[in-house]
Amino acid sequence: MPNYRMNLLVCGGTGCKASGSSEIIEIFEKEIEKAGLKDEIHVITTGCFGFCEKGPIVKVTPDNVFYVEVNSEKAVRIINEHIIKGRIVEEYLYKEPITKEFLPEQSDMPFYKKQIRIALRNCGFIDPENIYEYIAADGYQALGKVLSEMTPEEVIEEVKKSGLRGRGGGGFPTGLKWEMTRKSESKQKYVICNADEGDPGAFMDRSILEGDPHSVLEAMAICGYCIGADKGYIYIRAEYPLAIQRLRIAIKQAYELGLLGKNILSSNFSFDIDLKYGAGAFICGEETALINSIEGGRGEPTVKPPFPAQKGLWKKPTNINNVETFANICPIILKGADWFKSIGTEKSKGTKVFALAGKVNNVGLVEVPMGLTLREIIYDLGGGIKGGKAFKAVQTGGPSGGCIPKEHLDTPIDYDNLTKIGSMMGSGGMIVMDEDDCMVNIAKFYLEFTCDESCGRCTPCRVGNMRMLEILKEITKGRGTMEHLEELKDLGQTIKDTALCGLGQTSPNPVLSTMNFFWNEYVAHVKDKTCPAGVCTALLKYYILPEKCVGCTACAKVCPTNAISGEVRKTHVIDREKCIKCGACMATCRFNAITRR
Amino acid sequence: MAGIKSLDELKAIRDKYRENIIGRDTSNSENKIRISVGMATCGIASGARDTINAIIDEVAKEKLTNVVVVQSGCLGYCYAEPTVEVRFPGKEPVLYGNINAERGRELVKKHIKNGEIQKDWILERTFKNI
Ligand SMILES: Cc1cc2nc3c(=O)[nH]c(=O)nc-3n(C[C@H](O)[C@H](O)[C@H](O)COP(=O)(O)O)c2cc1C
Numbered sequence: 079m080p081n082y083r084m085n086l087l088v089c090g091g092t093g094c095k096a097s098g099s100s101e102i103i104e105i106f107e108k109e110i111e112k113a114g115l116k117d118e119i120h121v122i123t124t125g126c127f128g129f130c131e132k133g134p135i136v137k138v139t140p141d142n143v144f145y146v147e148v149n150s151e152k153a154v155r156i157i158n159e160h161i162i163k164g165r166i167v168e169e170y171l172y173k174e175p176i177t178k179e180f181l182p183e184q185s186d187m188p189f190y191k192k193q194i195r196i197a198l199r200n201c202g203f204i205d206p207e208n209i210y211e212y213i214a215a216d217g218y219q220a221l222g223k224v225l226s227e228m229t230p231e232e233v234i235e236e237v238k239k240s241g242l243r244g245r246g247g248g249g250f251p252t253g254l255k256w257e258m259t260r261k262s263e264s265k266q267k268y269v270i271c272n273a274d275e276g277d278p279g280a281f282m283d284r285s286i287l288e289g290d291p292h293s294v295l296e297a298m299a300i301c302g303y304c305i306g307a308d309k310g311y312i313y314i315r316a317e318y319p320l321a322i323q324r325l326r327i328a329i330k331q332a333y334e335l336g337l338l339g340k341n342i343l344s345s346n347f348s349f350d351i352d353l354k355y356g357a358g359a360f361i362c363g364e365e366t367a368l369i370n371s372i373e374g375g376r377g378e379p380t381v382k383p384p385f386p387a388q389k390g391l392w393k394k395p396t397n398i399n400n401v402e403t404f405a406n407i408c409p410i411i412l413k414g415a416d417w418f419k420s421i422g423t424e425k426s427k428g429t430k431v432f433a434l435a436g437k438v439n440n441v442g443l444v445e446v447p448m449g450l451t452l453r454e455i456i457y458d459l460g461g462g463i464k465g466g467k468a469f470k471a472v473q474t475g476g477p478s479g480g481c482i483p484k485e486h487l488d489t490p491i492d493y494d495n496l497t498k499i500g501s502m503m504g505s506g507g508m509i510v511m512d513e514d515d516c517m518v519n520i521a522k523f524y525l526e527f528t529c530d531e532s533c534g535r536c537t538p539c540r541v542g543n544m545r546m547l548e549i550l551k552e553i554t555k556g557r558g559t560m561e562h563l564e565e566l567k568d569l570g571q572t573i574k575d576t577a578l579c580g581l582g583q584t585s586p587n588p589v590l591s592t593m594n595f596f597w598n599e600y601v602a603h604v605k606d607k608t609c610p611a612g613v614c615t616a617l618l619k620y621y622i623l624p625e626k627c628v629g630c631t632a633c634a635k636v637c638p639t640n641a642i643s644g645e646v647r648k649t650h651v652i653d654r655e656k657c658i659k660c661g662a663c664m665a666t667c668r669f670n671a672i673t674r675r
Numbered sequence: 676m677a678g679i680k681s682l683d684e685l686k687a688i689r690d691k692y693r694e695n696i697i698g699r700d701t702s703n704s705e706n707k708i709r710i711s712v713g714m715a716t717c718g719i720a721s722g723a724r725d726t727i728n729a730i731i732d733e734v735a736k737e738k739l740t741n742v743v744v745v746q747s748g749c750l751g752y753c754y755a756e757p758t759v760e761v762r763f764p765g766k767e768p769v770l771y772g773n774i775n776a777e778r779g780r781e782l783v784k785k786h787i788k789n790g791e792i793q794k795d796w797i798l799e800r801t802f803k804n805i
C-alpha cells in the first residue's frame with residue numbers, strides 16, 4: 079500500500095458537488111498523475127465540511143491548509159504551487175471577514191475553533207464510499223466490542239449513563255427508549271432510522287449520511303442487538319439522491335464484509351437493513367406518521383400511546399431514532415459514557431449539530447458542545463452579523479420553535495434552556511435575523527409552512543392554523559386590530575393544547591414567541607400601521623428627507639395624485655392621505671431625498 | 676470477498692488501513708513535532724523528494740504518531756539542499772542542510788525519536804538560535 083505523504087481532501091457533499099467539486103477531483107488526479115506523484119499524493123473525496131457556502135472546499139494535510147471556493151483554474155495552481163513546490167497559495171485561503179486576514183489552517187478559522195466533532199467526526203475526513211476508510215477510523219469496532227464483550231443490558235446501561243438524548247427534536251433519553259423497546263415482548267422487533275429531515279434549512283442528517291453512512295448502519299445494528307431486533311429500516315426522503323447512493327454503497331460493502339447480514343463477526347446476532355423512501359412531506363418525519371407511511375398507508379399520525387416502543391411498525395415493538403442520535407452511539411461505546419457525559423450541560427450531554435444560516439458572516443453546519451451560548455455561536459463561529467448590521471433575533475427549532483431576542487444571547491444552549499425561553503432545540507436549524515427582518519413577517523412565513531404541511535386530520539391544527547394565518551395576513555396588510563392580537567394568543571394556546579400530534583402542538587410557537595418578545599412590533603403594525611423593519615410593503619410610507627431635498631419640484635410633477643407640494647428651492651412634503659404609494663417620486667428624485675419605510 | 680470472522684480480524688484490518696488516514700488527522704497539530712522538507716525547485720533537483728519519502732517511511736516504520744511531515748517552499752539555502760526543519764512544540768526550530776534520504780532516516784531515529792540534535796548537519800546560520 080502506498081504511504082502517502084500528502085492528502086488532498088476534496089469535499090464531495092451535495093453543496094460542493096453543486097459548485098463543481100467533481101471536476102476539481104478530476105483535475106487533481108490528472109495533474110498529480112502528470113507530475114508523477116501518484117504514489118505520494120492521495121486525492122480523497124470526502125463528505126461535507128459544513129462550510130458549503132464557500133465551497134468547493136479542499137483541505138491539504140498534513141499541512142492542515144484549507145482552501146475555499148476552489149475552481150478548475152485554482153485547482154491547477156494548487157497542484158503546481160502548493161503540492162509540487164510547497165508554497166501555499168495565499169489568496170485562495172479563507173479570508174477572515176472582519177480582519178480581512180487570510181487564515182491558512184483550518185484550526186485558525188473561528189468557524190471551527192469551538193467545534194467538537196462527535197457526530198460529524200468522519201465528515202470531511204474519510205471517503206464515505208470506501209468501507210476500509212471507515213474501518214481505519216475505528217469503524218465497526220463498537221459493534222465488534224458489543225457483540226463479543228457486552229450484554230444488551232450493559233450496552234443500554236452505558237447509553238443511559240451517557241445522557242444521550244434524541245437529536246430529532248423531542249430530546250427523549252435514548253437509552254431509556256432502547257430499554258423500553260427491549261422490554262416489550264415480541265419475537266419480531268424493528269429498528270428505524272428517521273432520515274426524513276423535514277425542517278426547512280436543516281441538513282445535518284443529510285451531511286452525516288453522505289459523509290459517514292457506516293456510522294449510522296453500525297449504530298442501528300448495535301441498537302438491534304440491544305432491543306432484540308434483526309431488521310432495520312432507514313426512512314429517507316427521496317430528494318436526497320446522493321445520501322441514498324452513498325447509503326446503498328455502504329450497505330453493500332457492509333454485507334460483503336459480513337458486518338451486516340447473518341451471524342455478524344461469527345456471533346449469533348444477525349441484522350439486515352433496508353431503505354424506505356419518503357415523499358418529502360414534513361409530517362412523515364413524525365414517528366407514527368412515518369410508520370404508517372412505511373406500511374403503505376397515509377402518512378398521518380396516530381394517537382400515542384401506544385408508543386412505537388410498544389406497538390410500532392406492523393404492530394411490533396419498534397425503536398425509532400434520528401440520524402444524528404445514531405451517529406453518537408459508536409463513540410459512546412468506544413470512549414465510554416463518562417467521556418461523553420463530560421461534554422455538555424447538566425441535563426443535555428454531548429454536542430449538537432446546528433445549521434447556522436441567515437444574516438451571519440459564516441453560514442454552515444457546526445457541531446458544538448451543549449452549553450455554548452447563542453452569542454458564541456453567532457459571533458465567534460458565525461463571525462457576527464453580515465454587513466455590520468444590528469442583531470435582532472435568532473430562530474431555532476424551525477416551524478416548531480421560536481425567535482430569541484438579544485436579551486437571551488448569553489443563554490447556554492441546551493434542550494431545557496431553549497424550551498424555557500419559548501423556543502426549541504428541534505432538529506438544529508438556527509436562522510439569524512437582523513434589523514431588516516420583520517418579526518410579524520417571519521411568524522407568517524413559518525405559519526404558512528405549517529398550514530401547507532398540516533395533514534388535516536384534526537380540527538385545531540387544520541382550521542386553527544388557517545385562522546391564525548389569516549389574521550397575520552391582515553396585520554401585515556395594515557388591517558389588523560388589537561382584538562386580532564388577543565385572538566392570536568387565545569387560538570395559539572388552544573391549538574397547543576388540543577392538536578393531535580407534535581406538528582400542531584408546536585405550530586403556534588413562532589407566533590407566540592415573537593408576540594412575547596416583539597410585542598411592540600405587532601402593536602406598530604396594528605396601531606401605527608407601520609412596519610418598523612420596512613418589510614411589509616403594504617405598510618410602507620414615502621417620506622421626503624428635508625436635509626436632502628433641494629426643492630427641484632421634479633417629484634411633484636410626476637406624482638399622479640398631486641400628493642406632493644412645496645415651493646421651488648424649498649423642502650417638499652408628501653400628503654400621506656393622497657399618496658397611493660406608486661413610487662414614481664422616489665424613482666424621479668435625483669438627490670435620494672425620498673425614502674420608504 | 677470473504678466476510679470478517681472476528682473482532683481480532685477486524686482490528687487487523689483497521690491497523691493495516693490506519694496508515695492511510697493518520698496523515699489526515701490534523702487535530703491537536705500544534706502539539707505535534709513538525710518536520711518540514713524544503714521542496715522548491717532546487718530542493719527537488721537535489722533529491723528532496725527522496726528525502727521526504729524516506730522520512731515518511733521511517734516515521735511510519737517507527738510508528739511515531741506525534742509527528743507531522745510537511746513540505747515547505749524555498750528557504751533560501753539553495754547551496755545546502757535538501758533542507759529539513761525540525762520543530763518540537765514550543766521550542767526553537769532546528770534547520771538541517773544536505774539531508775539526503777539516508778540522513779533523513781537517521782534524523783528520524785536520532786533527533787525525533789531520541790531527542791539527540793545532530794549538530795554536524797545543522798545549517799550554520801541558525802546554529803546560534805538553539
Ligand atoms: C411534525 C414532526 C416532524 C418531525 N420530523 C422529524 C424528522 O424529520 N426527523 C427526525 O429525526 N425526527 C422528526 N420528528 C421527531 C420524531 O417524531 C421522533 O421523535 C424522532 O425521530 C425520534 O428520534 P430521536 O429520539 O433520536 O430524536 C418529527 C416530529 C414531528 C412532530
Ligand code: SF4
Pocket residue numbers: 361379531532533534535536537539540577578579580581582583
Ligand atoms: S396536529 Fe396537524 S399535522 Fe398533527 S395530526 Fe393534527 S392536523 Fe395532522
Ligand code: SF4
Pocket residue numbers: 622626627628629630631632633634649650666667668669670671672
Ligand atoms: S425631487 Fe427630490 S429634491 Fe426635488 S423636490 Fe422632490 S424630493 Fe426634493
Ligand code: SF4
Pocket residue numbers: 620636637638639640641642652656657658659660661662663664
Ligand atoms: S409615491 Fe406616488 S403617489 Fe405617493 S407621493 Fe410619490 S409619486 Fe405621489
Ligand code: FES
Pocket residue numbers: 089090091092093094095125126127128129130131133134135
Ligand atoms: S458540501 Fe462541501 S462543505 Fe458542505
Ligand code: FES
Pocket residue numbers: 713715716717718749750751752753754756
Ligand atoms: S529554491 Fe531552494 S533554497 Fe531557494
